[in-house]
Amino acid sequence: MDLLSLPFMQRALIAAVVTGLAAPAVGTYLVQRRLALMGDGLGHVAVTGVALGLVTGIAPTWTAVVVAVVGAVVLELIRERGHTNGDVALALLFYGGLAGGVLLTGIGGQSAARLQQFLFGSITTVSVADVIAVMVLAAVVVVICVGLSPQLFAVAQDQDFARVAGLRVRGYNMLIAVLAAVSVTVAMRTVGLLLVSALMVVPVATAQQVTRSFRTTLAAAMLLGTVASLGGLLIAAFPPGDVRIAPGPTIVLLALAGFALTWPLGAWLRHRHRLETPFAPGVNVDHELAGEHPHDHGDDCGHVAVRHGDHLDYVHDGHRHARHDEHYDEH
Amino acid sequence: MTTPAVPPPISLEDGAVALAGRPVLRGVDLTVHSGDFLALMGANGSGKSTLVRALTGLLPLTRGRLELFGTPIREFAQWRRLGFVPQRAGAASGVPASVWEVVASGRLTHRRLLRPLSRADRAAIDEAIEVVGLQDKTRDGVSQLSGGQQQRALIARALAGQPDLFFLDEPTAGVDLPNQVALAASLGRLKERGATVVLVAHELGPLAPLVDRSVVMRDGRVAHDGAALADHAVHQAGFGDVHEHHCDEPARPRRRDHLPDVTSPLDQPLDRRGRR
Numbered sequence: 001m002d003l004l005s006l007p008f009m010q011r012a013l014i015a016a017v018v019t020g021l022a023a024p025a026v027g028t029y030l031v032q033r034r035l036a037l038m039g040d041g042l043g044h045v046a047v048t049g050v051a052l053g054l055v056t057g058i059a060p061t062w063t064a065v066v067v068a069v070v071g072a073v074v075l076e077l078i079r080e081r082g083h084t085n086g087d088v089a090l091a092l093l094f095y096g097g098l099a100g101g102v103l104l105t106g107i108g109g110q111s112a113a114r115l116q117q118f119l120f121g122s123i124t125t126v127s128v129a130d131v132i133a134v135m136v137l138a139a140v141v142v143v144i145c146v147g148l149s150p151q152l153f154a155v156a157q158d159q160d161f162a163r164v165a166g167l168r169v170r171g172y173n174m175l176i177a178v179l180a181a182v183s184v185t186v187a188m189r190t191v192g193l194l195l196v197s198a199l200m201v202v203p204v205a206t207a208q209q210v211t212r213s214f215r216t217t218l219a220a221a222m223l224l225g226t227v228a229s230l231g232g233l234l235i236a237a238f239p240p241g242d243v244r245i246a247p248g249p250t251i252v253l254l255a256l257a258g259f260a261l262t263w264p265l266g267a268w269l270r271h272r273h274r275l276e277t278p279f280a281p282g283v284n285v286d287h288e289l290a291g292e293h294p295h296d297h298g299d300d301c302g303h304v305a306v307r308h309g310d311h312l313d314y315v316h317d318g319h320r321h322a323r324h325d326e327h328y329d330e331h
Numbered sequence: 332m333t334t335p336a337v338p339p340p341i342s343l344e345d346g347a348v349a350l351a352g353r354p355v356l357r358g359v360d361l362t363v364h365s366g367d368f369l370a371l372m373g374a375n376g377s378g379k380s381t382l383v384r385a386l387t388g389l390l391p392l393t394r395g396r397l398e399l400f401g402t403p404i405r406e407f408a409q410w411r412r413l414g415f416v417p418q419r420a421g422a423a424s425g426v427p428a429s430v431w432e433v434v435a436s437g438r439l440t441h442r443r444l445l446r447p448l449s450r451a452d453r454a455a456i457d458e459a460i461e462v463v464g465l466q467d468k469t470r471d472g473v474s475q476l477s478g479g480q481q482q483r484a485l486i487a488r489a490l491a492g493q494p495d496l497f498f499l500d501e502p503t504a505g506v507d508l509p510n511q512v513a514l515a516a517s518l519g520r521l522k523e524r525g526a527t528v529v530l531v532a533h534e535l536g537p538l539a540p541l542v543d544r545s546v547v548m549r550d551g552r553v554a555h556d557g558a559a560l561a562d563h564a565v566h567q568a569g570f571g572d573v574h575e576h577h578c579d580e581p582a583r584p585r586r587r588d589h590l591p592d593v594t595s596p597l598d599q600p601l602d603r604r605g606r607r
């Protein structure tokens with residue numbers, strides 16, 4: 001456990017926590033607008049930003065923020081014009097950003113290994129300055145995403161309605177795009193630019209399996225993101241056996257494992273909820289008796305009992321059976 | 332004529348709107364006075380939704396002059412006085428949202444940034460949910476509701492803002508009769524309070540007794556503006572049933588570029604909101 005007291009490890013832990021909080025916070029709004037892949041597009045654009053930093057000697061965190069924000073604004077403008085659909089605009093960003101980054105790194109004579117740190121994350125090499133930058137940026141993202149959640153929710157839910165409610169829809173759209181760009185940069189040291197989107201989207205997808213409201217989805221996604229990113233880092237720090245494990249992919253795989261585990265749970269919960277929703281109370285037109293019925297329904301008879309007005313209907317084989325004196329009625 | 336002390340909620344002069352470069356509304360004059368309950372009627376594609384969207388400032392006018400409560404639309408800022416139920420087939424989005432949350436977003440016009448909901452806000456939200464009869468479904472996800480229930484959630488969202496000027500674009504499409512009666516009762520209360528209502532409907536049903544003025548659109552122009560009309564009168568000769576002319580035309584003469592459709596992994600196959 002000595003490892004945890006080492007400064008580089010503590011910096012890594014801080015970076016993991018703030019990334020785990022910030023990325024899913026923005027991710028929730030992206031998924032709500034059905035722009036799940038936007039984080040990926042911006043991650044690719046940020047590659048160019050990082051390369052620019054490496055070539056010019058400016059801290060790559062800041063060049064990445066600037067370039068990703070510019071990319072986000074351009075993307076939002078393209079979407080707004082509606083000349084091309086959002087997904088195609090994203091695809092264009094993917095290719096341009098990645099190609100530009102690799103090209104620039106080559107021109108600058110930088111080694112591919114240096115770029116790779118940003119592509120796949122290198123959380124254990126984070127400097128003090130990096131940690132402070134990441135913390136500040138993440139705090140901005142989280143405060144805005146949570147504080148403005150009523151407005152951001154309304155805009156993402158129904159743009160027309162939000163506009164008639166006097167919200168500056170364009171401004172909020174732009175804000176989300178910029179926040180997405182910022183959180184891409186926040187997450188770049190933790191999981192790497194190519195896997196950024198996973199941390200933005202997978203916790204949200206996992207949370208959705210069991211939630212029915214927006215606020216719980218947002219909160220659960222942030223919690224799941226933090227758990228995945230801390231857990232992934234710790235697994236990588238204390239690997240089982242004598243293997244070397246990279247933290248970035250571990251975090252992403254842990255998040256995916258969470259999704260894989262929750263999916264059946266969510267399916268089961270939704271199924272359960274549907275089964276147990278009370279039947280609308282109402283009069284039964286006919287008094288129809290169930291046929292041959294040797295089975296006796298009760299608390300533990302194994303059939304789902306659903307409330308129906310003032311009594312219970314037992315559901316089995318496509319029938320709803322209600323006790324009536326010594327027999328069962330079809331309801 | 333004397334100038335009225337209170338400016339009318341809606342005053343549109345010679346309004347024209349173009350969609351995708353094609354003139355849709357032309358020469359529309361419409362003044363709606365405070366307390367009016369106006370039914371906007373007409374065949375499919377006659378421009379009712381376009382007019383409502385122009386009146387709410389969602390679509391720019393290509394000519395003409397629009398004032399809401401005496402303020403030109405460009406400078407208008409009293410959005411809390413407006414309520415809007417868009418014509419749409421659902422309230423679902425990419426992330427679950429509860430009925431309460433959707434209705435609560437209708438209260439945003441009364442909230443300042445970064446302030447929690449006040450007691451009055453909560454009361455208004457609860458009342459709006461009760462009016463549309465969704466109190467048992469408050470915590471349920473909207474996407475799990477039926478189409479008509481979703482429509483009622485959208486009506487509640489607009490009611491929660493307690494507006495003075497209410498735009499409803501086919502609010503009762505897909506809503507069953509008992510709930511139409513309930514909606515009529517709540518719109519009746521709004522009317523008594525002096526609210527102004529612009530209602531788009533093909534069939535007025537239980538809302539008919541509330542209507543005191545009918546405007547019938549025909550091919551982007553106003554064909555009738557005056558006394559309330561019964562549902563069937565709208566389509567009688569004179570106001571022109573445009574069906575015959577429109578039958579063999581595509582419903583939306585809109586030209587779109589062909590685009591490869593790359594959908595995101597979490598997209599639902601069909602975007603019920605239709606547009607973008």
Ligand SMILES: Nc1ncnc2c1ncn2[C@@H]1O[C@H](COP(=O)(O)OP(=O)(O)OP(=O)(O)O)[C@@H](O)[C@H]1O
Nearest residue numbers: 350351355374375376377378379380381582583584
């Ligand atoms: N986005 C668009 N671009 C171009 N034309 C459009 C667009 N939306 C609607 N139109 C055209 O504008 C006209 C008016 O449409 P609008 O939606 O206002 O009709 P409506 O009266 O509301 O019909 P409905 O009863 O079906 O709701 C139609 O002819 C339609 O084809």
Ligand SMILES: [Mg+2]
Nearest residue numbers: 379380381418
């Ligand atoms: Mg319409």
Ligand SMILES: [Zn+2]
Nearest residue numbers: 297298301303
């Ligand atoms: Zn049984």
Ligand SMILES: [Zn+2]
Nearest residue numbers: 308313322331
């Ligand atoms: Zn029963």
Ligand SMILES: [Zn+2]
Nearest residue numbers: 293314321328
């Ligand atoms: Zn039985």
Ligand SMILES: [Zn+2]
Nearest residue numbers: 324327328329
């Ligand atoms: Zn019986």
